[in-house]
Amino acid sequence: MRIAIENILPDPERQEYDRTHRAWARRRRQRRMPVVLAEQGKFYLLCGHNTIDAAQRAGEDIVECIVRQGVSDEEREEFRLADEYFSSLLPPIKMAESFINYREKYHVTQQELARRTGITAGTVHHYESLRKTLSPKLQEHVDRGELTFKEARCIADIDGHQRQEELAQPFIDSRLSSVHVEELISKAKANPSMESADLIAEYVVDEPPVVEERPVEIVTNGAMENGHNLIHGERLNGRYENDLEGMQEDAFLLAGSLEKLASAEIPEYRRLRLVSTLRILSSRLNIALDHLNRYKANGSSNGSSSNGSRSRFAHAVKVR
Structure with missing residues (x-):
């Protein structure tokens, strides 16, 4: 059934999610047809946040949905788990806690949970194992996106x-x-008595030389050359204020620099730091694009009553 996005409301029985800073989000997210619950003439989203988000970013107003007339509390939680995983609504450790809590509540095995949600049993096992065996301090780094799921699994x-x-x-x-x-x-497993620093030293190479950073000269009434680009003084440190044309100009210059990376030879230490920085940039770009697409769809950014339904869905969220 095709349903207007503005008529799809968040499930009132679901927790809210913080979807603004998700460095931990999986890069490849499987898009499933949204499942909605028809109740008292309204449609409540049970599963498929990422598909709705993608449709909104593409400027679409209507999506194809599976409509359910009634669900049990247990089925509702199964839809929630599937949505939290496939739409990357929760960071890894909190996702693991959701698996564990559901299985303890309904007394089901990992295999049965996998059958009910479409998430593989191996995935459920890896998440739960990480929650139980990884250092609590490292679990925080995982949820902040500072340690990848692959790295954490091995280290655990x-x-x-x-x-x-x-x-x-x-x-x-x-x-x-x-x-x-x-x-x-x-x-490390084969050499339990070997110092961690000695193990790491065999892999950490090309450490950057220590150099004294020169202060950047800020030119407020003109521009200066910084090697490959023109930096305007008033735009340093992200202070664009209302200078959208300046932001667009610098974005084009940055895009050109990024295009040259394919043919550049980059030392390992600098490559890893660049990857980390570009991931942050990618996250900020996604947030900016989401905002701009919502602005276009709503017709204004002041939260008028005409876009109330869409805003309720788009902003459904802060993890408790």
Whole structure:
């Protein structure tokens, strides 16, 4: 059934989600047809946040949905789990806690949970195992996106939280890439008495030389050359204020620089830090695009009553 997005409301029995800063979000998110509950002449979204979001970003007003006339409390929670996972609504550790809480409440196995939600049993196992074995300190880094799920899974196989934290630090600092984590952890298991620093030293190479940074000269009534680009003084540190034309100009210049990366030779230490920085940039770009698309769809940014339904869906959220 095709339903106007503005008529699809958040499930009132669902928690709210913080969807503004999601560095931990999975890069590949499976899009499923939204499932809505028809109740008292209204449609409530049970599953499919990411599909609705994608339609809004594309400027679409109507989406194809599966309509349910009634669901049990247990089915409602199953839809919630599937949506939280496939739409990346929760960070990994909180996602693991949702799996654990559901299974304890309804006394089901990981295999049965997988059958009911479409999430593989192996995925459920990995999430729950991470929650139970990884250092609590590292769990916080995972939920902030500073330690990848792959890195955390491997590190969780190490006995002892202190040892885990020592081996995780170069990944958190972006001094080591995820490609090295399996080999590093394998070697740590084979050499339990070897100091973590000695293990890490075999993989951390090309450390940057210590150089004194020169202050940037700010030219407020003109421009200066910084090597490949013109930096206007009033735009440093992101202070564009209402200078949207300046922002657009610098965005084009940055796009040109990024295009040249494909042919550039980049040292490992600098590559990892650049990856980390560009991930932050990617997150901010997605937030900006979401805002601009909503602005276009709503016709204004002042939250007028004409866009109330869409705003209620678009802003459904802050994790408690």
